[in-house]
Amino acid sequence: MSQTETHKVSTLSLSPPTPPRRHRVLAALTTAAPALLGYIAARLVGLAILFVAAPMAGKDALHLLCERWDSLWYQRVADGWYGYEVHLPNGSVHSDLAFFPMLPALERGLAELLPMRLATAGLAISWTASLAAAWGIYAVGARLHGRRTGVVLAVMWACYPTAYVQSMAYAETLFTATAAWTLYAVLTERWILAAPLTIVAGLTRPSAAALIAALTITVVVAVATERNEGLDWSAISHAHRRMLTGVALAPLGWLGYVVFVGVRQGDPLAYFAVQAEWGNSIDGGIALTEMVFEHLTSSAPLAGVGLVAVFTLLGWVMWRCVKQRQPLPVLIYTVAVVVISLIGSGYFTSRPRLMMPAFPLLLPAAVALVRWGNMRTWWTLSALAAASGAYGAFILLGSGPP
Template sequence: MNDLASAAVPGRPPCDVPAARAALRRAAPALAAFAAIRLLGLVVLAVWSTADGKDWHTLLTARWDALWYTRVAEQGYGYTVQLPNGDVHSNLAFFPLLPWLERGLSALTPLSPADAGLVVTWLASLAAAWALYATGERLHGQRAGIALAALWAALPVGIVQSMAYSEALFTALAAWSLYAVLTGRWVWAGVLTSLAGLTRPVGAAVVAAVWISAAVTLWRQRAGGVRLRAALRAQPGLLPGVLLAPLGWCGFFLWVGARQGSFTGYLDVQGNWGNGFDGGIAFGTFVWHQLSGPAFAAGLGLLVGVGLAIWLYLRGVRQGQPLPLAVYGGTVLLLALTAKGYFGSKPRLMLPAYPLLLPLAVGLARWRPVRAWLVVGLVAAGSAAYGAFWLNGSGPP
């Protein structure tokens, strides 16, 4: 793992406007590539939806989870749906930051909460692409940063980055938080991690990355003979950042528990949705049923996809991926693979695991530009077609 202490920049101003402008100029090619790939996805979706007699705008803003977020923005928490089998689906399962932003933006503009959610997602996806570029550039150079942003845009489920869903917002907050850790901005890391914890349940992965990185940073300095107090002074803001990091996630978890009258209230809500963690038993059983039944090809595809994700993670670790990224990417991957229920959501749940793409980005950066962009273009075209097919079919649950 790269030494966090060597990557940190203690004492650097947290907000340097000229430096931010220069960083944005350097990121412009990555943002342009990201926007072009996502625009291609939207154009293909619009054409496909029109041919299928559906409205692309409705598919992006008013179906599946997007409807639940909009209801929270419009009505607050407390809405439930009782299914014929007796299960109760509560909107308490959905974390509040996206609906808060939807409500706030719709109050300040003529936009409806649903359209406000779309605007928030599009802006957040650009912010995430910038963070991915900045991370790739810092670790492996400009070309790797551009490749990382482009690959994230061209994922098979990349269309979710253009929906009124919370994945893009969460990825932006998580990626900038981890970048703050890499650059020694611990307070910023704590604030952004807290906001990520208000966005999705997997915000716990960002908290884990910040805490473990902070602990290892102090341990390395202590191992070098530095006293704890001196080590903390050498890392300005580390302790406040560590204390701030879990506030968002823990705050919502405890609030739902108090509202439900049980410390495990949020877990109970998720249980009623059929979600939870069983160590991957349910997912493994699902894959086995696919492999042993008529859907063998689908099961084989799932197995290959899981194997590829695990291989990319291990490859990144072997290449010396910095500790914050390794902890975060591994935790997101672990949570996605060990969760039960809604097996079709697995690819979407792994969308924020951008560190898994770093080995591919590094490899692309070593190719000749024409060859690299040809590959990215082909992958982007496949992503656009799959996204349109997906949303006009079963779509993301």
């Protein structure tokens, strides 16, 4: 053996072995522990406020979290699969086909496995998914702006105005978890991991269209850039086969459910008809604009002024995300979630909940809070957690759905 070969063998033998996957996961979880503990603390504040306020209003807090509104629709799907409809006096039909199948499937599986009630299973899945979402949000924030920003970002998401939904048997936490980890997978160029995560997201919420758009536009821009640099298609496809495979597989969950509804109803556009019956048709924001205008021209225009101020703030925050130079997939995902939430004609008060998965909206504020220093940051987050909890209790103790 030559001296050079001997040196190579010696170098290889001294290289530290790659730790087992479970050790790497445990190390990553340990690193994310401050974010997860902060997230749990913020949500416990919200739950404590609700569990104190609910008996005073003569209501059961646990019932509000897992056996009301959309939670019941998911449980009906889990119990007997699809086929349940409600015929309203105005002639419209509310079908359970409006609800995507991933959460009901998990509820049914967990209830059969342990066993437990479907309502309890839905709550357990939602709470577990909320931790996975907080971890993913931390991972994205830490990769872009450091660990402290990741921690603050995860806790801020727990203090979002409609964060009470994160403690309900709803699909928002499951969708946000898959979306956050998909974005992290793309940022770390793990496209084969991004594909199944996006498929799961597509079987969870219609908002997965935003995630699919983010991946697709990212790939189109990357390919166009390399084409402009003179690379031919064969070289690009060979160099980026994982990326191209990932983006090709990503829409299968969302498209699969739309096709399922179409086949079941005998109409390729049946899914959109089902959503229209629920009042969720896409109108480009006309219904929202008309509502704001009606409030502005009413005898009490302050509500309209407040709405204009809220949308102005939302636009400014989105502009700050652009100025912050957020990576393209993160920015496209955020903008798409917001747009999808605003261009439908559905129930207005649900729109903040629909925008909750757009967690990168909080990145500019998280970066700013980190600069304040630890004490001011945590006092601010504590106040936000209390305010979010009080608002959540107020909404959940009301009559309308969130």
